[in-house]
Amino acid sequence: MSNSMWKDVGALTDIPKEGARTVITSMGKIAVFKSAQGEIFAIEDKCPHLGGPLSQGIVHGARVTCPLHNWVIDLKSGGVVGPDEGCVKTLPVKIEGERIHLNMSALVKRAA
Amino acid sequence: MQHSAPLKTNMPAAGICRNAQVQTRIIGCCKGKSMKQKLVVVGNGMAPGRVLDRLLETDPDAFEITIFNAEKRVNYDRIMLSPVLSGEKKFEEIVIHGDAWYEQHGIALIKGRKVIAIDTKAKTVTAEGGMTANYDKLLIATGSVPFIIPVPGHQLPGVLTYRDLDDVHAMMVAAQQGKKNAVIIGGGLLGLEAAAGLKAQGMEPTVVHLMDTLMERQLDPTAGHMLQRELERRGIRVVTKANTKEIVGESSVTGVRLEDGTMIPADIVVMAVGIKPNAGLAKEAGLETNRGILVDNKMHTSDPDIMAVGECVEFEGSVYGLVAPLYEMAGIVSSELLGQDTDGFSDKALATKLKVTGIDLYSAGDFADGEDREEIVLRDAASGIYKRLVLKDNKIIGAVLYGDTGDGAWFFQHIKEETDISDMRDTLIFGPAFAGGTPLDPTAAVAALPDDAEICGCNGICKSKIIDTITENELTTLDEVRAHTKASASCGSCTGLVEQLISLTLGDSYDPAAVQSMCGCTELGHADVRRLIVAKELKTIPDLMQELEWNSSGGCAKCRPALNYYMISTWPGEYKDDYQSRFINERVHANIQKDGTYSVVPRMWGGVTSSKELRAIADVVDKFKIPTVKCTGGQRIDMLGVKKEDLPAVWADLNHAGMVSGHAYAKGLRTVKTCVGSDWCRFGTQDSTGLGVRLEKFMWGSWAPAKVKLAVSGCPRNCAESTCKDIGVICVDSGYEIHFAGAAGLDIKGTEVLCHAESEEETLEIIVALTQLYREQGHYLERIYKWARRVGTESIHAAVVEDIENRKQLFERFVYSQKFSQTDPWEERTKGQDAHEFKPMSIVSFSEAAE
Ligand code: SRM
Ligand SMILES: Cc1cc2nc3c(=O)[nH]c(=O)nc-3n(C[C@H](O)[C@H](O)[C@H](O)COP(=O)(O)OP(=O)(O)OC[C@H]3O[C@@H](n4cnc5c(N)ncnc54)[C@H](O)[C@@H]3O)c2cc1C
Ligand code: SF4
Ligand code: FES
Numbered sequence: 001m002s003n004s005m006w007k008d009v010g011a012l013t014d015i016p017k018e019g020a021r022t023v024i025t026s027m028g029k030i031a032v033f034k035s036a037q038g039e040i041f042a043i044e045d046k047c048p049h050l051g052g053p054l055s056q057g058i059v060h061g062a063r064v065t066c067p068l069h070n071w072v073i074d075l076k077s078g079g080v081v082g083p084d085e086g087c088v089k090t091l092p093v094k095i096e097g098e099r100i101h102l103n104m105s106a107l108v109k110r111a112a
Numbered sequence: 113m114q115h116s117a118p119l120k121t122n123m124p125a126a127g128i129c130r131n132a133q134v135q136t137r138i139i140g141c142c143k144g145k146s147m148k149q150k151l152v153v154v155g156n157g158m159a160p161g162r163v164l165d166r167l168l169e170t171d172p173d174a175f176e177i178t179i180f181n182a183e184k185r186v187n188y189d190r191i192m193l194s195p196v197l198s199g200e201k202k203f204e205e206i207v208i209h210g211d212a213w214y215e216q217h218g219i220a221l222i223k224g225r226k227v228i229a230i231d232t233k234a235k236t237v238t239a240e241g242g243m244t245a246n247y248d249k250l251l252i253a254t255g256s257v258p259f260i261i262p263v264p265g266h267q268l269p270g271v272l273t274y275r276d277l278d279d280v281h282a283m284m285v286a287a288q289q290g291k292k293n294a295v296i297i298g299g300g301l302l303g304l305e306a307a308a309g310l311k312a313q314g315m316e317p318t319v320v321h322l323m324d325t326l327m328e329r330q331l332d333p334t335a336g337h338m339l340q341r342e343l344e345r346r347g348i349r350v351v352t353k354a355n356t357k358e359i360v361g362e363s364s365v366t367g368v369r370l371e372d373g374t375m376i377p378a379d380i381v382v383m384a385v386g387i388k389p390n391a392g393l394a395k396e397a398g399l400e401t402n403r404g405i406l407v408d409n410k411m412h413t414s415d416p417d418i419m420a421v422g423e424c425v426e427f428e429g430s431v432y433g434l435v436a437p438l439y440e441m442a443g444i445v446s447s448e449l450l451g452q453d454t455d456g457f458s459d460k461a462l463a464t465k466l467k468v469t470g471i472d473l474y475s476a477g478d479f480a481d482g483e484d485r486e487e488i489v490l491r492d493a494a495s496g497i498y499k500r501l502v503l504k505d506n507k508i509i510g511a512v513l514y515g516d517t518g519d520g521a522w523f524f525q526h527i528k529e530e531t532d533i534s535d536m537r538d539t540l541i542f543g544p545a546f547a548g549g550t551p552l553d554p555t556a557a558v559a560a561l562p563d564d565a566e567i568c569g570c571n572g573i574c575k576s577k578i579i580d581t582i583t584e585n586e587l588t589t590l591d592e593v594r595a596h597t598k599a600s601a602s603c604g605s606c607t608g609l610v611e612q613l614i615s616l617t618l619g620d621s622y623d624p625a626a627v628q629s630m631c632g633c634t635e636l637g638h639a640d641v642r643r644l645i646v647a648k649e650l651k652t653i654p655d656l657m658q659e660l661e662w663n664s665s666g667g668c669a670k671c672r673p674a675l676n677y678y679m680i681s682t683w684p685g686e687y688k689d690d691y692q693s694r695f696i697n698e699r700v701h702a703n704i705q706k707d708g709t710y711s712v713v714p715r716m717w718g719g720v721t722s723s724k725e726l727r728a729i730a731d732v733v734d735k736f737k738i739p740t741v742k743c744t745g746g747q748r749i750d751m752l753g754v755k756k757e758d759l760p761a762v763w764a765d766l767n768h769a770g771m772v773s774g775h776a777y778a779k780g781l782r783t784v785k786t787c788v789g790s791d792w793c794r795f796g797t798q799d800s801t802g803l804g805v806r807l808e809k810f811m812w813g814s815w816a817p818a819k820v821k822l823a824v825s826g827c828p829r830n831c832a833e834s835t836c837k838d839i840g841v842i843c844v845d846s847g848y849e850i851h852f853a854g855a856a857g858l859d860i861k862g863t864e865v866l867c868h869a870e871s872e873e874e875t876l877e878i879i880v881a882l883t884q885l886y887r888e889q890g891h892y893l894e895r896i897y898k899w900a901r902r903v904g905t906e907s908i909h910a911a912v913v914e915d916i917e918n919r920k921q922l923f924e925r926f927v928y929s930q931k932f933s934q935t936d937p938w939e940e941r942t943k944g945q946d947a948h949e950f951k952p953m954s955i956v957s958f959s960e961a962a963e
Contacts, residue, residue, distance in 0.1 A: 010953040018666070018692035021953035032953060036666050053708045056696040058669040065669030067696040067704055072669070104958050 027107040031055035041075035048086025152247035156181035159422030160253035166446035184224035197309030230397035256387035256423040265359030287313035291379035303384035318349040409456035436569030474517035479510035519543035521608035570602035595904035631670035638891035674892030684929035697777030713776035718804035719747030728769030746783035763938035772936040784808040789826030798843035800826035817890030853897040881922035
């Protein structure tokens with residue numbers, strides 16, 4: 001993982017607990033989540049079902065429910081929970097002080 | 113309007129007029145009706161309530177009926193006073209017959225008049241205040257009076273009993289006044305229910321019990337201790353071996369002193385030490401009495417024209433304190449009055465249940481010790497389970513279950529059927545699942561019961577009645593069966609049997625667990641959760657999940673929005689909306705579309721708009737390049753395809769032209785459709801447009817279990833389609849016909865008529881009260897028609913139409929909660945609220961790295 005792929009995307013306080021914010025990149029939108037316990041997760045903002053914006057879903061535990069048809073996505077693995085199948089890309093997260101850094105290489109590798 | 117005047121007497125009259133009508137009936141009772149026999153009833157408790165039910169079912173015209181009741185109210189389910197005290201139910205939910213019922217059946221109910229004398233020669237009764245009535249047949253049903261230990265101080269203000277609604281009110285008032293200390297004398301079923309209720313009301317109760325352990329008649333010492341520990345864990349203090357010596361106080365109670373000198377501070381004292389038949393009136397009239405009024409097995413007293421029923425009677429040396437035998441008596445009384453043959457009354461085994469939420473205690477039959485009796489006891493202190501069976505001659509004669517009462521109905525059935533249990537004795541205590549010989553299918557036993565087997569003792573409901581009702585009304589849940597049949601709706605001890613009947617009728621499609629639980633995070637159903645939020649005063653979602661033992665961290669997308677709604681509707685003004693528990697549409701106040709853009713629907717009050725509004729809409733569409741503009745099915749305009757980032761700016765422009773959010777996304781008030789009405793239409797009878805606008809302006813912003821759509825049509829041609837809405841109004845010459853419980857989406861269903869109102873004011877008040885009742889009782893995502901089907905339209909009618917005082921209170925509660933919800937969410941967001949929602953956290957470029 002090249003160092004230059006780590007990007008500062010915002011402060012911890014920018015995201016409400018049990019909420020999400022988006023980061024716009026040339027490779028598509030990323031949804032950055034904060035759980036009730038304050039853990040940060042980053043995944044592609046695109047539901048494996050029909051592309052729903054996962055950043056708009058309800059966050060519960062370390063999961064999000066897609067706002068369009070209620071698929072449930074595990075934020076750690078990016079996998080779909082339950083009977084449905086699929087996976088979204090996850091991005092490594094690093095916290096430095098109050099800042100959130102994401103590693104973008106996952107997006108690039110797939111694209112390449 | 114003039115010629116509608118004669119009609120008015122047929123309409124539900126207001127409280128005062130109704131009383132006036134009743135009085136006229138008595139004084140002029142012989143006009144035109146002299147052929148009918150006069151039946152006078154003294155007391156309007158649960159037993160005579162059932163007598164009248166049976167009488168009217170069989171021959172509604174047999175008697176001209178007058179009822180005197182010392183209590184100032186209609187017939188209600190006394191058993192359910194404890195849930196009223198704990199705040200889990202409201203009085204109107206426990207009413208059995210409301211005022212309208214008496215009116216409809218032509219029965220004169222004289223409330224608040226105690227009968228003080230019976231003249232058996234002249235055949236008259238005289239009530240307090242001098243009112244006299246003649247009878248051909250007299251039925252005495254004066255119930256019991258609570259026993260009061262005549263210790264010094266027992267007459268002090270603050271010493272209460274626990275028998276009727278006045279007692280419950282007195283306790284609730286004490287709690288509301290911030291009084292803390294309550295002492296309950298007596299640790300039986302009634303005393304413990306009172307203590308739990310007072311605790312729920314915020315008081316600190318102490319139960320003072322004479323014997324070594326609680327409920328010593330039902331429980332052995334170990335089980336009594338288990339119960340005591342459980343109560344103490346819930347903040348109810350228990351003092352056993354405590355003999356009350358004196359109640360202390362000057363102008364009112366301040367404490368209770370025990371024999372051993374201990375002084376327990378008390379602001380109120382509740383005596384729950386037992387009851388005695390209320391036979392004084394009968395005795396003075398010269399009827400034969402002992403402990404109670406003596407009756408034969410057909411309920412006749414020593415006077416051939418006087419019968420007695422209920423707790424006031426004594427039969428073959430026994431007196432009664434549970435409703436099941438009283439209801440059996442009631443059936444006999446009704447048959448006797450109509451000259452029909454009956455088997456006569458006989459003593460039967462009884463079952464009862466402690467109605468304290470969270471504590472499961474069930475007892476059935478006879479569980480006293482005796483030489484010829486044996487016991488089987490299962491005790492698992494670690495998991496809080498205790499089961500005790502009392503056997504005699506290889507038959508179960510009594511059962512006490514604590515902690516796990518699931519098998520109660522099964523044991524009770526064996527008690528009633530006097531089954532020989534020799535073959536399954538070894539595993540008997542483990543219940544039907546282990547009982548050798550008996551099939552594992554739990555429904556096999558109920559299947560074998562005859563059609564007329566009584567399932568619900570409290571309400572006298574038999575097996576075939578339950579099965580027929582399930583089939584006829586396509587019921588699928590226990591709640592629905594309760595609403596339609598009343599079975600299992602009182603003390604709850606027959607719940608197991610009723611569930612077995614549902615699964616017997618529906619087969620595999622009935623899964624009690626699936627129907628009941630709210631989501632995978634809990635075993636509790638919506639009804640339980642709503643009840644517990646009130647009873648335990650749960651005021652935040654994390655507290656609730658902690659207290660009700662949610663099994664997931666943070667819930668899920670199913671329960672969180674539901675809980676958020678329950679909180680907001682239960683604690684308006686106190687609860688802070690948890691917007692992370694709302695679906696995206698409600699979180700950002702716009703409807704998400706399949707491509708991730710949003711649609712914007714401003715309110716267009718009653719479907720009326722203006723050039724100014726249309727111009728503003730046109731400008732917004734141009735300015736933000738909104739791709740689609742469409743008229744909705746709800747008489748307003750939808751702008752579709754707005755980018756999320758643009759939403760605040762779009763709203764700002766609409767706000768500027770005076771428009772607010774149409775809540776097209778909300779579980780709450782949506783649209784009020786109207787037709788042009790009397791302003792323009794040649795058939796219009798009232799100002800339907802004006803009323804629609806008024807309703808929408810009054811009710812907008814209110815959250816509800818599901819969406820609420822209204823419509824007002826100016827005449828029965830019904831151009832606004834009022835008869836398929838959640839609530840609809842059809843204007844007519846004489847006023848407003850209020851409809852409700854329609855559906856036109858996933859289901860199609862015409863509305864039902866709720867009532868007729870004479871003015872716009874009354875219409876508004878009724879519709880608002882109806883909506884509030886729904887807000888308080890509805891399960892999340894349950895539209896009005898489904899709610900009505902679950903709770904029964906009668907109960908809604910009783911609460912909103914008949915009980916005018918209650919209607920006003922519902923109305924007030926709606927108005928109060930509107931104080932906190934009638935702010936335009938769009939305006940708040942144009943001013944910066946939740947600004948982070950509408951813009952990305954950052955935009956990053958990493959093109960160099962991608963190379
Ligand atoms: C916009 C509109 C269609 C239109 O272009 O006319 C519409 C659009 C939607 N309706 Fe509707 N309904 C619209 C009138 C209706 C009507 C007609 C009416 O209100 O008179 C009905 C039948 C009456 C009823 O409510 O029963 C209707 C019955 C439904 C249902 C079925 C509800 C049910 O319980 O049976 C749903 C699904 C649901 O709520 O679960 C639904 C759901 C939806 C949703 C919210 C679907 C969704 O979850 O995304 C659509 C949102 C689109 C959007 O972003 O605006 N819509 N929908 C109408 C908006 C009315 C308004 O001004 O607010
Ligand atoms: C808090 C509580 C909980 C209970 N829980 C259960 C339970 O779980 N299961 C169960 O089976 N039973 C329970 N019971 C007992 C049950 O409520 C009674 O058995 C039943 O109500 C008795 O019915 P009744 O008609 O004989 O008398 P009541 O219902 O007591 O009615 C008598 C009525 O007559 C009126 N009256 C008396 N004298 C006169 C007069 N002279 N003139 C005019 N009116 C008069 C009284 O005001 C009263 O309204 C409970 C009782 C209470 C108080
Ligand atoms: S409902 Fe009646 S009054 Fe209203 S527009 Fe239609 S015809 Fe006219
Ligand atoms: S797009 Fe996410 S569930 Fe359908």
